[in-house]
Amino acid sequence: MNRKIALWLIWIGFIGYILFLAPPPQPSTVKLLKNLFTGNWLEINPIILSLFSLIGIWIQIYSCLIFADGRMQKIPAWPFVLASTATGVIGLIPYLALRESNQEFSGKKDAFLKLLDSRWTGVGLALSTVVLLGYALLFGNWGEFFYQFQTSRFINGMTWAFCLFGLLLPTLLGDDMARRGFQNSLLFWTFSLLPLIGSVAYLCLRPPLEETKAETPPQALASTS
Numbered sequence: 083m084n085r086k087i088a089l090w091l092i093w094i095g096f097i098g099y100i101l102f103l104a105p106p107p108q109p110s111t112v113k114l115l116k117n118l119f120t121g122n123w124l125e126i127n128p129i130i131l132s133l134f135s136l137i138g139i140w141i142q143i144y145s146c147l148i149f150a151d152g153r154m155q156k157i158p159a160w161p162f163v164l165a166s167t168a169t170g171v172i173g174l175i176p177y178l179a180l181r182e183s184n185q186e187f188s189g190k191k192d193a194f195l196k197l198l199d200s201r202w203t204g205v206g207l208a209l210s211t212v213v214l215l216g217y218a219l220l221f222g223n224w225g226e227f228f229y230q231f232q233t234s235r236f237i238n239g240m241t242w243a244f245c246l247f248g249l250l251l252p253t254l255l256g257d258d259m260a261r262r263g264f265q266n267s268l269l270f271w272t273f274s275l276l277p278l279i280g281s282v283a284y285l286c287l288r289p290p291l292e293e294t295k296a297e298t299p300p301q302a303l304a305s306t307s
Contacts, residue, residue: 204285248277
């Protein structure tokens with residue numbers, strides 16, 4: 083119960099921060115979004131372009147955990163993942179708060195789950211992450227980024243959302259590791275404390291989910307928090 087309360091408080095607090103405490107919206111945000119979605123990327127600071135792309139990587143990392151977890155939950159995972167494509171971490175936190183701790187998987191993996199469960203998917207996300215981080219570090223204008231972080235609501239909120247993705251991943255990670263017989267407290271903390279890099283490393287190293295012949299219906303399990 084304490085975990086659920088903490089997650090709802092984070093969700094409400096982050097929305098409140100974006101609405102009332104973050105820097106004001108800037109007219110330049112419209113131009114930035116236009117450049118992002120029309121592929122005019124040479125006009126964008128590489129740090130901001132990488133940050134925007136890494137939010138997408140985070141959503142894919144969460145998808146690799148959430149859809150298997152959602153198989154055994156009373157609530158479906160897909161509406162929250164869909165919402166996250168438009169709102170980022172704001173769309174995912176309600177799922178993390180509503181789900182019950184579950185360390186089992188039952189039934190067959192369909193083609194979509196097999197793709198998300200594939201080690202090659204993890205490798206692809208890891209390579210994309212390294213390229214994006216390298217692009218930002220080598221070519222980014224850090225002075226401009228810090229200025230925009232202090233003055234633009236969009237850049238400020240996106241940066242904090244990126245951080246929240248890393249902070250909240252352990253709420254799913256422990257159950258996913260147990261579901262695969264991959265329980266190891268040292269590895270759990272290693273993956274958790276190396277934000278993003280630890281997450282994609284986990285997807286590359288984790289064993290595949292074991293399938294069963296029959297799928298049991300989702301059950302509400304008592305929260306261990």
